[in-house]
Structures are given as structure tokens and as C-alpha cells.
Amino acid sequence: MIAKAPFWHTLPDPHGHADAGRFILPVTRPATVGPDGNPFVMGGVALAAGIDALQQASEMPLLWATIQFLAPSHGAETLEISCEQLGGGRSIGQWAVDITSGERHFQRISAAVGAREPSDSHIFARMPAVPHPDDLEQKLPDPNGTDDNLIGQVERRVALDDPDRGIEAVWTRSRAGFALDAPFLALVSDFFLGAHPRTRTGSSLDATFRFIQAAPPGWVLTVTELAAFDRGTVSGQARHYAEDGTLLAISSQTGVLPRVPVEHWEPDSAIGGAIGNA
Known part of the structure; x- marks a missing residue:
């Protein structure tokens, strides 16, 4: 649903x-x-x-x-x-x-x-060159994902996955066609712990979200860069771009690593989804 x-x-x-x-x-x-x-x-x-x-x-x-x-x-x-x-x-x-x-x-x-007005706008961050989502495979569903919980509400496709460098780039789109506004982008930013096999099924301690601008409904590219595993936690940051390369938001998070890493699993359905912080 x-x-x-x-x-x-x-x-x-x-x-x-x-x-x-x-x-x-x-x-x-x-x-x-x-x-x-x-x-x-x-x-x-x-x-x-x-x-x-x-x-x-x-x-x-x-x-x-x-x-x-x-x-x-x-x-x-x-x-x-x-x-x-x-x-x-x-x-x-x-x-x-x-x-x-x-x-x-x-x-x-x-x-x-x-907002402080008037103001000049200049975006320094540039979206990396990655394949378009139409050319990519869906991200594996969460093992607890269903078609009616949060996991089933979004479609996600992997553009880059490099665990050795701690980098992941994933396209995300609302299946209902919701706009890429501050609340929805904040929701997307919390898929942070799905960016690496070692962090999946961990739990979030905090999250910081900085909103730049909104965009019409469509795909958003989240580029996550993990910084470190230390003291049983993970720290890192992400940038979120519209399809045309416009920077929409930046975010960061601290998470607690799971005691037993989830290296992989076999999806039990065809639902497109994401690894949350469940």
C-alpha cells in the first residue's frame, strides 16, 4: 500500500x-x-x-x-x-x-x-557523474521491508557502491510522487546506515540536516561518505542532489554499529526499498 x-x-x-x-x-x-x-x-x-x-x-x-x-x-x-x-x-x-x-x-x-534577504545564491558543491536511475538495478530490500511500511514507500537504485572507501551513491524516489521538500529530504537523509554492510541494522544516535532548496517530484541522488568507525560507532556525511545536479541538502549522522554485522541477505520479495536504521 x-x-x-x-x-x-x-x-x-x-x-x-x-x-x-x-x-x-x-x-x-x-x-x-x-x-x-x-x-x-x-x-x-x-x-x-x-x-x-x-x-x-x-x-x-x-x-x-x-x-x-x-x-x-x-x-x-x-x-x-x-x-x-x-x-x-x-x-x-x-x-x-x-x-x-x-x-x-x-x-x-x-x-x-x-532567511536573510536580499541574498546572493551560489552553489559550490557539484553532483558527481553517475549513471541515470533508469539504467540501474534496485537496491536490495530491507529484510523487514514490506510493501506497506516505510521501505515500500520509496524506490531506490544504486549508482555507486564502494565499501572499501566508505562511499555510496543511491537514487531515491517517492512512489507516491511527493515533492523534494525539506521534510521528505530529511527522511531520505536518515537512510545513512544503509550505506555500508558494516552499518546496516545499526541505530542512529543523532542526525543533522541542512536544507538548501526544494525541487519538484522526482529522483534525488544521495552521495554518502563515511568518515570513520570508532568506539563502536560510525560517523559520516551526505549530499543530496536533484536529477539536474542541483544541490538540495546536506546531512551528517552518528550511528551505533550493530553487534553482529549484516554482510548480506537474500531478499524475500521484489519490493524496491532501502536499508533503514531498524
Whole structure:
């Protein structure tokens, strides 16, 4: 089942006021990853929902956001999202976002929104030369991927895979045709731990997302460069480009390596998908 509407869109809290920065995200199957019977909201979806709520509360576009993944959201039916401005002025604001469910605290986000105008735009980063997605094979599905959870909502094709150098380039496209806006790109950036056999099935500690510009629906190329494995963790960064080479966003992440590496697996379905941080 492909979600027809963005499953990270938040709603004003019915028990509060949207102008007070309080929102909710009803948890639906497309927002989740993990094994059958124990799904949880993917960290990238939580970040996307936090960005969506933040942009509504501030009425400004995202500049950057960094999220701490404090606990998995197993069993949560609704996420409660609280946004508070901590500093800044009329053109740029500094905000904090908390994502909870009842007494459980799942994520904390620090972010900045807004724009300083007028301003010149110049992009230094250039997309590497890679094959077009139409000429590539699909990325192997996650072993817990299904056609109705988060893994089934996107199509992914591998343009470059060099584990020895810690580099992967993957084209990603929403099967529903969602625009390449800040929330969706933030979601895509959280496939970071799928970039290397040693990191798959690890868990994310944090993620930082810097939004440059949006693009119409289509493919986005994520070029991930791992920096190091150290103290049982992995660190690295990624850049995200539109099909025409336009830089859309940059991101980075710290993840905890799995205790038992997943070197490979045999896909049990034909679903195109990705390796998440389940």
C-alpha cells in the first residue's frame, strides 16, 4: 500500500493550540520500520514531522535541524510535537522541538528557520557523474521491508557502491510522487546506515540536516561518505542532489554499529526499498 498523502504531515493538537506550537502526528504504517509485530516510527520520519510542525509554528522555511534519537517509539499511536522559539529575530529564528508520547520522550530537535534577504545564491558543491536511475538495478530490500511500511514507500537504485572507501551513491524516489521538500529530504537523509554492510541494522544516535532548496517530484541522488568507525560507532556525511545536479541538502549522522554485522541477505520479495536504521 502506497500512502497517497505525506505520512509525516502534522496536525494542530486538538487539546492545545497550533499558535502555541503544539501538534500531533497520527502514526500510520507507512511511517514505520522494524519487524512485524514490533514496528516503530523511523527516525527520519520523526525528523520530517518535527520539521513540518516547526515550519507551521514559525511560518518560516527550515535552515537546519539536528535531532537526538533518545528512544524508539515502539507502540506509539500518536506522536506529540511541541515547538518553542528560543532566540533569533524577525528574519531568522532559533527553535527547539520535543517529540513525545504520553510520558515517553523520543526525540529532541534544535533548529533554525528563516532567511536573510536580499541574498546572493551560489552553489559550490557539484553532483558527481553517475549513471541515470533508469539504467540501474534496485537496491536490495530491507529484510523487514514490506510493501506497506516505510521501505515500500520509496524506490531506490544504486549508482555507486564502494565499501572499501566508505562511499555510496543511491537514487531515491517517492512512489507516491511527493515533492523534494525539506521534510521528505530529511527522511531520505536518515537512510545513512544503509550505506555500508558494516552499518546496516545499526541505530542512529543523532542526525543533522541542512536544507538548501526544494525541487519538484522526482529522483534525488544521495552521495554518502563515511568518515570513520570508532568506539563502536560510525560517523559520516551526505549530499543530496536533484536529477539536474542541483544541490538540495546536506546531512551528517552518528550511528551505533550493530553487534553482529549484516554482510548480506537474500531478499524475500521484489519490493524496491532501502536499508533503514531498524
